[in-house]
Amino acid sequence: MAKAIRYALPVVGLLMLASGAYLGLVWVPAERDMGDVARIMYVHVPAVWMMLLASLLNFGASLWYLFRASWKVDALAEAGAEISLLFGVIGVLLGAIWAKPTWGVYWNWDPRLTSVTIMLVTYAGYMALRRFVEDPERRARWSAVAGVFLAANSVLVWYSVKWFNSLHQTQSSPKTTYPELVLTLRWNSFAFLFIAIWFIWLRYDLAMQTRRSEVAPPEPPPAAAGSPA
Amino acid sequence: MSAPGLLLPLLPLLLGQATAEHVEEMSRAVGTGRIVGGWEYVWACYLIAWIGIALYAVSLWARRRAGSKRGIAA
Numbered sequence: 001m002a003k004a005i006r007y008a009l010p011v012v013g014l015l016m017l018a019s020g021a022y023l024g025l026v027w028v029p030a031e032r033d034m035g036d037v038a039r040i041m042y043v044h045v046p047a048v049w050m051m052l053l054a055s056l057l058n059f060g061a062s063l064w065y066l067f068r069a070s071w072k073v074d075a076l077a078e079a080g081a082e083i084s085l086l087f088g089v090i091g092v093l094l095g096a097i098w099a100k101p102t103w104g105v106y107w108n109w110d111p112r113l114t115s116v117t118i119m120l121v122t123y124a125g126y127m128a129l130r131r132f133v134e135d136p137e138r139r140a141r142w143s144a145v146a147g148v149f150l151a152a153n154s155v156l157v158w159y160s161v162k163w164f165n166s167l168h169q170t171q172s173s174p175k176t177t178y179p180e181l182v183l184t185l186r187w188n189s190f191a192f193l194f195i196a197i198w199f200i201w202l203r204y205d206l207a208m209q210t211r212r213s214e215v216a217p218p219e220p221p222p223a224a225a226g227s228p229a
Numbered sequence: 230m231s232a233p234g235l236l237l238p239l240l241p242l243l244l245g246q247a248t249a250e251h252v253e254e255m256s257r258a259v260g261t262g263r264i265v266g267g268w269e270y271v272w273a274c275y276l277i278a279w280i281g282i283a284l285y286a287v288s289l290w291a292r293r294r295a296g297s298k299r300g301i302a303a
Contacts (some may be wrong), residue, residue, distance in 0.1 A: 017282075024275075025275065026272070028250060028255075029256055030256065033263050033264070034263070034264050035264040035266075035267065036266070036267055036268055036271060037264050037267040037270055040274045043274055088296070090277065090278055092283075093281075094274045094277060094278065097274050098270065098274065099268050101267040101270050145289070154256055192268045199285065199289065202289045206289065206292055206293055206296060209293070209296045213296075
């Protein structure tokens, strides 16, 4: 069953991504104010949502590790952080490109952009920490503590448009937009979600593979192994 | 060939026609927006998203392959 889901996730995700591109680029009408440029929303918003979801996974796994240490939970935290960083970089790049025709500049130090930049830098630091600490147990413990603290910034990213005077628009409600827009956004979000889950799964396996090789008992020397007594 | 089988080659045409009518109808209702054009930004964003996802998938595949080889060698 797990194997079938594992193969189905990328297939369904990619099919939905292709059909989502059709919906976003052709089917959905231009937006009333931003015109065709608003079509960027159907890839920018899902990417940022996946960044926040994966960071939530990193936070949950980090907290879990502090109460009940296990290699599986540590691997899940590692996977969550890397996928969050991936979708964060994509989301920020897309946001910067969208800013040019709407705000007139690619970048400004608006609260949302600043908080998301800090988030990406801290997750890059988290991944560096994991790479530089050689002892697996110490690495897992330090990363878990860092993962819990990093979550505070995710909250700041989400609420920055409400708490501060921001150029970035606040979260919209499906009630205030036309149904075609909501459908296209949801369709693309599910496409990104399936791909994100698949990536997390593969990255988790990779982390477990590394952990197994790190904590495996040392091999006996070749001369001793199989040699007659 | 069955009736659905005969209709299958016509599906892209029917879909295209339905889309064209839908887009025309919605454009009449919503308008074209205050910002005109900007398709180069739209295409750049979709391409970056697709390429980013594809490159990461390739990197995962390569790292898993390298890990498996190390495991076999050990």
